[in-house]
Amino acid sequence: MDCLGLQPGREVNSMWRQFYRSVSNPESFLGDVSIRRLMGLAAPGETGAEGLSGVRVQIELWRDEQARVYRELASQAAELGNQREFAEALLVHSAPLASVLGCWLQGMSAPGVFEDSAQLRLMELLAHDVGVGRPLASRADHFKSLLVQAGLTAYAVSPFELSTLPDLPDELFELPALLQAVSRRSDAFGDTLCGIDYAWRALGLSPWWAVLDAQQLDVRRLDLNQLNESAGDSSALEISQWVCEQVANQGNIRRLQLEAGAQWLFAALKTFNERLLVHCRAAVSPERLMGKMIQRMARAGAVYHQDYKMEGRSLAQWLREAQVNPVPLLEMLSRSRLIVPGNAEKSLLVNTLVAPNGRMFRIFSEADLSVIRKWIDGLSGPIQRAETAQVPAPSPCNTVVPQALGEGIQEQGQWPKSLREAYFVLQGRALAPRTQAFAQAYVTRWLEQSRRSLQNSERTLPESWNVGVLREWLLDKHDRHGQEFEESDPAAMPSREEIVDSTLQLAPLTLIDGAWLQGFTDLTLASSHVGYALFQTYWDELGNGSYALNHPKIYRDGLRQMGLELAPTGAREFAEDERLREASFRLPVYWLCLGKLPVTFMPEILGMNLAMELSGVGGSYRSARRFLRHYGFSTAFVDLHNTIDNVTTGHSAWAVDAIDAYMRQVAATKPAELAEHWQRVRVGYESLAPQPDRLTSWLQRLGIGSAGAVLPRSKTQGEDQALFHHEPIVPAAPVGVTA
Ligand SMILES: [Fe+2]
Ligand SMILES: [Fe+2]
Numbered sequence: 214m215d216c217l218g219l220q221p222g223r224e225v226n227s228m229w230r231q232f233y234r235s236v237s238n239p240e241s242f243l244g245d246v247s248i249r250r251l252m253g254l255a256a257p258g259e260t261g262a263e264g265l266s267g268v269r270v271q272i273e274l275w276r277d278e279q280a281r282v283y284r285e286l287a288s289q290a291a292e293l294g295n296q297r298e299f300a301e302a303l304l305v306h307s308a309p310l311a312s313v314l315g316c317w318l319q320g321m322s323a324p325g326v327f328e329d330s331a332q333l334r335l336m337e338l339l340a341h342d343v344g345v346g347r348p349l350a351s352r353a354d355h356f357k358s359l360l361v362q363a364g365l366t367a368y369a370v371s372p373f374e375l376s377t378l379p380d381l382p383d384e385l386f387e388l389p390a391l392l393q394a395v396s397r398r399s400d401a402f403g404d405t406l407c408g409i410d411y412a413w414r415a416l417g418l419s420p421w422w423a424v425l426d427a428q429q430l431d432v433r434r435l436d437l438n439q440l441n442e443s444a445g446d447s448s449a450l451e452i453s454q455w456v457c458e459q460v461a462n463q464g465n466i467r468r469l470q471l472e473a474g475a476q477w478l479f480a481a482l483k484t485f486n487e488r489l490l491v492h493c494r495a496a497v498s499p500e501r502l503m504g505k506m507i508q509r510m511a512r513a514g515a516v517y518h519q520d521y522k523m524e525g526r527s528l529a530q531w532l533r534e535a536q537v538n539p540v541p542l543l544e545m546l547s548r549s550r551l552i553v554p555g556n557a558e559k560s561l562l563v564n565t566l567v568a569p570n571g572r573m574f575r576i577f578s579e580a581d582l583s584v585i586r587k588w589i590d591g592l593s594g595p596i597q598r599a600e601t602a603q604v605p606a607p608s609p610c611n612t613v614v615p616q617a618l619g620e621g622i623q624e625q626g627q628w629p630k631s632l633r634e635a636y637f638v639l640q641g642r643a644l645a646p647r648t649q650a651f652a653q654a655y656v657t658r659w660l661e662q663s664r665r666s667l668q669n670s671e672r673t674l675p676e677s678w679n680v681g682v683l684r685e686w687l688l689d690k691h692d693r694h695g696q697e698f699e700e701s702d703p704a705a706m707p708s709r710e711e712i713v714d715s716t717l718q719l720a721p722l723t724l725i726d727g728a729w730l731q732g733f734t735d736l737t738l739a740s741s742h743v744g745y746a747l748f749q750t751y752w753d754e755l756g757n758g759s760y761a762l763n764h765p766k767i768y769r770d771g772l773r774q775m776g777l778e779l780a781p782t783g784a785r786e787f788a789e790d791e792r793l794r795e796a797s798f799r800l801p802v803y804w805l806c807l808g809k810l811p812v813t814f815m816p817e818i819l820g821m822n823l824a825m826e827l828s829g830v831g832g833s834y835r836s837a838r839r840f841l842r843h844y845g846f847s848t849a850f851v852d853l854h855n856t857i858d859n860v861t862t863g864h865s866a867w868a869v870d871a872i873d874a875y876m877r878q879v880a881a882t883k884p885a886e887l888a889e890h891w892q893r894v895r896v897g898y899e900s901l902a903p904q905p906d907r908l909t910s911w912l913q914r915l916g917i918g919s920a921g922a923v924l925p926r927s928k929t930q931g932e933d934q935a936l937f938h939h940e941p942i943v944p945a946a947p948v949g950v951t952a
Pocket of ligand 2: 750754826857858864
C-alpha cells in the first residue's frame with residue numbers, strides 16, 4: 214500500500230497520478246536530485262540569455278497565439294454542434310492543473326524568513342490564490358464551481374479523488390504533480406519557484422480557459438495576474454517581478470535560477486497545452502469522438518461478437534484490435550451495410566439495432582448515440598485512411614518517478630544534538646526523513662507530558678464537545694481574564710531588569726509568532742473549512758504583506774528600544790546567542806515541530822492555537838501594558854495582540870471556529886471517534902504550558918508566552934538528553950528559504 218492507502222502497481226496507467234497524490238501531502242519530502250531529474254530542470258545559465266523580461270514577452274506571444282487556436286477550435290465545434298463536448302473535454306482535462314493553482318508558493322514562508330519583505334509579498338500572492346478569509350474560495354475551488362455549472366459534477370471532487378478517476382489520462386497529472394513536488398522543497402528551489410511564479414503571473418489567464426467565457430463561465434478568478442480589490446493598485450505580475458528583482462540583486466547565480474524556473478514553466482505549459490489540445494480536438498472531431506468511444510467500449514464488446522463476421526473476420530477480432538487503434542474498425546464500419554454515410558436516420562447501427570427489440574438495445578447511452586449519429590451524418594462516403602486520426606497513446610511513464618516516491622532519497626537530514634541546534638535546523642520548511650523523525654519524537658514527548666498535566670489542570674477545555682459550547686466557554690474565559698485584571702494590584706510591578714530579561718528570553722518564541730501554523734499555508738489546508746481561519750491567522754501574524762504590521766518586526770522594535778539587538782532568527786548566530794538561555798528554546802522548538810506536521814498533529818495544533826491566541830486577551834496583555842508604560846517602553850506589541858486576538862472577531866474566535874469546523878467533520882464522518890479527537894484537542898490546549906512548566910511568575914500574567922519557555926526545567930532535563938542523543942549526528946540538510 215502507498216502512504217495514501219492505495220495499492221501500488223495495481224492502478225492502470227497511474228504513475229503520475231500516484232506521484233500527484235503523494236506530493237499533495239504537505240508532510241511529504243523528496244530528494245532535490247530526484248525533483249531536478251523529474252522536472253528536467255536546466256542548470257542555471259543553460260536556458261539562453263533572454264532574461265526574465267524576454268521570457269515574459271515569449272509567454273505573452275505564445276498565449277495570444279494559442280488563444281486564437283482555441284477560439285478556432287471553439288468555432289469549429291459550434292459548426293458541428295459540438296460546443297458542449299468541446300467545453301466538457303476542456304474542463305475535464307484541465308481539472309488536474311486547475312487543482313494546484315497557486316501551489317508553487319505554498320511552501321515558501323518559513324520562520325527563518327518571517328521578517329523578509331520579499332517573502333511577505335509572496336505570501337500576499339498566495340493569500341489571493343487561496344482566497345484568504347473564506348473557506349473553499351481558492352482559485353482551484355472556483356474551477357470546481359465551473360465544473361458544477363457545466364454539469365460535470367463527477368469531476369468537482371478533491372485532488373485525491375480526482376487522481377482516482379480512470380478516464381483522466383495519467384499524463385495530465387505530470388505538470389500538477391511536479392509543481393506540488395517542487396513546492397515542497399523551497400529550501401533547494403526557492404529561486405526557481407520565484408521564477409515559476411513570475412511565468413504564471415505573466416501568463417495571466419491561460420489560453421485554454423480564456424475561451425470558456427463564450428460558454429457563460431466566469432473565468433476571471435483563473436487569471437493568475439488578477440488580484441481582488443483589497444490588493445491596491447499592484448498586479449500580481451508587478452509583485453512577482455518586484456520579488457524577482459530582490460532575488461536577482463543577490464547575485465548572478467540567483468538571477469539565473471529565476472530564469473531557469475520561468476523557462477521551465479513555459480516549456481512545461483507548452484507540453485501540457487499540446488496534450489490538452491489533443492483531447493479538445495478529439496471532442497470537436499466526430500471521427501475522433503467516435504474513435505474514443507469505440508476504444509472505451511471495445512473490450513467489453515469483443516466478448517459478444519465471436520460469430521458475427523465482417524469483411525471475413527469476426528467482429529470480436531476487429532474490436533480487440535480497436536482497443537489499441539480504432540481507425541481500421543471505423544473505416545470498415547463506414548463501408549459496411551450498418552452505415553449509410555451522411556444519413557444516420559437510415560443507418561441500421563443507430564436505428565433498428567438499438568431499438569427496444571434490437572440486438573444492441575441499451576448498449577449505447579444517449580450521449581454515445583449522439584456521437585455515432587454525428588459521425589455518420591458527417592461522412593460523405595466510406596472513409597479514406599487519411600481522414601481519421603488515432604487518439605495518441607499516453608506518453609510512457611518516467612522511470613524516475615518511483616525513485617522520487619521514496620526509494621531514492623539521498624538526503625536523510627540530521628537529528629539535532631541540542632535545543633539550539635533544533636531551533637536552527639527547523640527554521641526552514643522541508644524536513645528530510647531523520648529530522649522529521651526528530652520533530653515527531655519531540656512533539657510526541659511534549660504531548661505525553663501534556664496528557665499527564667491535563668489530569669491536574671484547572672484551565673482545561675470543556676470535557677466534551679458539542680455545538681455552540683466552545684464560543685460560550687470562550688466568553689467565560691474572557692470574563693475571567695478581565696476580572697483577574699481588575700482584581701490585580703496595580704502597584705505589584707516587576708523590576709525593569711525583570712521586564713528586559715523576560716522580553717529577551719521570549720524572543721526565540723515571539724520572533725516566530727505563528728510558526729505552529731506554518732503547515733496551514735498548504736493550498737488545500739488553507740482553503741479548507743478547518744484551515745482557512747488558521748491560514749488567515751498566520752497571514753495576520755506576518756502583517757498581511759505589510760512589513761510595518763509584521764508581529765516579529767514589532768517585537769524586534771521593542772527589543773531594540775531596550776538596547777537588545779539580535780541576529781536574524783534564521784541565522785545560526787541567533788540560536789547560539791549566549792544571552793538567550795537554553796530553556797528559552799523549549800517551547801519555540803515545539804512550535805517549530807508542530808508547524809512541520811499539520812496533518813499528523815492537526816487536532817493538537819488546533820487546541821494549542823486556541824490556548825496561544827487566548828493566552829493574554831483581556832487580562833495579561835493589559836497588565837503588561839501597565840508594566841511596559843511604567844518603564845517607558847513601547848506597548849505596541851501587547852496593544853496589537855489584545856485587539857487582534859480578541860474573542861469576538863479576532864484570532865481566539867477564529868481558533869474556536871477552526872476547532873468547531875474540525876469537530877463537526879469528525880461528528881459527521883467518524884462519530885465513534887468524537888471523544889478521542891476531542892481529547893487530542895484538549896491535550897493540544899494544555900500543551901502550551903504543561904505542568905510542571907506553569908510556574909507562577911509575572912510572565913504568566915504577562916501572557917506573551919508561557920513561563921515554560923523561559924525557565925529551566927530540571928525535572929525533565931534527563932528526558933531532553935535522551936531525546937537529543939537518540940540518533941548519531943549526521944551532516945545537516947540544507948535549511949532555510951533562499952529568497
Ligand atoms: Fe501575533
Ligand atoms: Fe494572534
